[in-house]
Amino acid sequence: MAPNDSAETNGGTRGTAVGRRKAARYIVPVAVAGVAAATIGLVPALANTGDPDLPKISAQELIEKIAASETQQLSGTVKISTDLGIPSLGGLAGSFAPGGESGKGGSSADPQERMTELASGTHTLRVAADGPDKQRLSILDNAAEYSLIRNGDQVWAYDSKSDEAYHATEDRAGRDAGRDAGRDAGRDAGKKSGHPVPEGVPATPKALAEQVLKAAGPTTSVTVDGTAQVAGRDAYKLVVKPKQSGSTIGSVTVAVDAENGVPLKFTLLPSSGGKAVVDAGFTEVDFSKPDASSFTFTPPKGTEVTEADDAKAQHKADKGLGGLVPGAEGLGAGGQGAKDTKVIGKGWSAIAEITTPGGTGLPSKASGEVPAEAQQFLDSLGDKVSGKFGSGTVFKTRLVNALLTDDGKVYVGAVTKDALVEAANNAS
Template identity: 90%
Template sequence: MAPNDSAETNGGTRGTAAGRRKAARYIVPVAVAGVAAATIGLVPALASSGDPDLPKISAQELIEKIAASDTEQLSGTVKISTDLGIPSLGGLAGSFAPGGAGGDGGKGGSSADPQERMTELASGTHTLRIAADGPDKQRLSILDNTSEYSLIHNGDQVWAYDSKSDQAYHATEKQAGEDAGRDAGKKSGHPVPEGVPTTPKALAEEVLKAAGPTTSVTVDGTAQVAGRDAYKLVVKPKQSGSTIGSVTVAVDAKSGVPLKFTLLPAAGGKAVVDAGFTEVDFAKPDASLFTFTPPKGTEVTEADDAKAQHKADKGLGDLIPGADAAQLGAGEPGAKNTKVIGEGWSAIAEITTPGATGLPSKASGDVPAEAQQFLDALGDKVTGKFGSGTVFKTRLVNALMTDDGKVYVGAVTKDALVKAANSAS
């Protein structure tokens, strides 16, 4: 294994070169909270044939290599599993909607709707096949034992198809941009709902955003991922109170493309987020991958119809006041009713919910039994100078909802949330 230099961020970039200044924007973890809140994570069993002997490289040079990567054509298989420490979400989101779960023949909306299907990546183990040919052609497929769900973007057309239910979803790029975060989809290589990256590159970009005094960055040796030589970039918080222990990005030594992303919790144990290619090819994918015609008899839902259905459905925001506002996250400090306490890995978003109301009571009858069970499994009652409230916990992102309707959320410990609430009182 070749030795590698290490570096720690010190509030600015090292050197004066414009390339270094550009690359330095890529290293701060605030967005990790948003990533985890949007529910993804990964733990693949990736084959390793030993640590390759590669030329020495510094952390700054490796960051620059990632920033300079212009690869737009690739295809491959990504293994994904999630361990956020929460109950399985299978069927839960759909149970909030009148009429039952989302793939029940249309009662709760199309089973091919990306807004519904991407929540599957919040738990369990999944195999994805991805392909990209520039910014206008991408395909992502979630493989099951007997079925496949595919999301295809080709020019101004977006199609999604669920082979199990024989349902399809169709939108133009304009509609997909309004309803599913078009810009986020392009950056991550496919048109998925905003905040749901599904490749190592998309996950790495969420973390590698800006350098600052709260972050340590080193190169920690080499590895082989999907048969390709890679450097290991390790990003760690210097602050206490974060639930994040470290983030490791395996970077292709030749192209600079992130091949694997691993997020370890500060509390120890297996990875919370660990995404990696098991196979990857940087050749131009076959054009047929980006074409789709619904099979005869397929039930097709247009985006406008799906949007109207989403508005009619009773979602999480109706069960937990402020849940919709919480999606603004720490990454948008200018958002209405939201401010950020602290910085870097320990940043906490303080959100004032509309109407300043807390959780509905168990006796109110407004919360479905399955949803109440889910909330109870996550919640811990806490008290302090701020009054009383409930902390909803995962292995990564925790949120405190006070009884007077404020929400404190971040990739921080329960104690850090209570401290923030007390200081704001």
């Protein structure tokens, strides 16, 4: 079976002017992962006999193996496919690059823009890591390449197509205080400037798995469902399924390296059926120490370099659901918007209720706050609904759905449209 064949794991697996760049952030698939997949239950199960033939292991033991993994050096190639059932985001984000229709300038190398590309379509990445201070992630695009590099407190991003670079210097003390050994490459870049690399789009199987396996509780079934070969490595298949109804998540399968506990492949299937929403896995992987040159970067002569402080002046860094609705900034990130947020329910069917400032609904084209193309994009995602709460619009993807009522309430989670309407009615 091919190393990155999805069939291996399909047995199981979440008012200011609004431009197209902000529309691109509306549907990052893990924006509400902390709400929609808050708890994971540890249900022991023994691995079935499979190919390869590996010693039996329980789900509890396999999760502990992931947590105990001390592997910090690797390099390889990752293929990631995301299908949220929405139009491609690349063009939306790209229109705000230099020369784009927005006319707002900015750098095409800015990670805040480029990493949103991973929320749609299929991409090939090259990754390398040598401990918590040296990481590199490159997105390959035909003859072009976009690279994000962290070496100590220096972070560089380079877009070979436009010959533009982005540079940030980290606040090392702040970074060290909140360091997570499984953090994705460049995740904390630019904290000193207040313009960090986006955290909402994990790009490796390990980072995706940690979004799911970060808590324990009674709302989830976790089992081991046989074995697999991924990138030439023997692996166990850990299957995570919601016990609750109403979730858009059907199951998550994580292929875990049998030797070192590193997640090699991540597949999320929707409860509605069909192809995977997210399918990310190594096609090649090497756990030896990468060459030091992987983490060094000097801008080629003539490259236009944007410093993080200059980028900050262009736009504020959005976090969580910051680009979804006015006032939603900080959901899941402890920001100011979190004080106006409460959670209805728990586990996979949890729904965040957000009160927007001023009690206003979504800006509209008629108000002059939304460009026509952005309005068309939003309309393509939305369904008009009504109930005891009044009326509103449900913006839908195959994973995360959000109901924005006309009186300025937002209900959002990895749940169905009916679950959102029910929550709004019960809250009325």
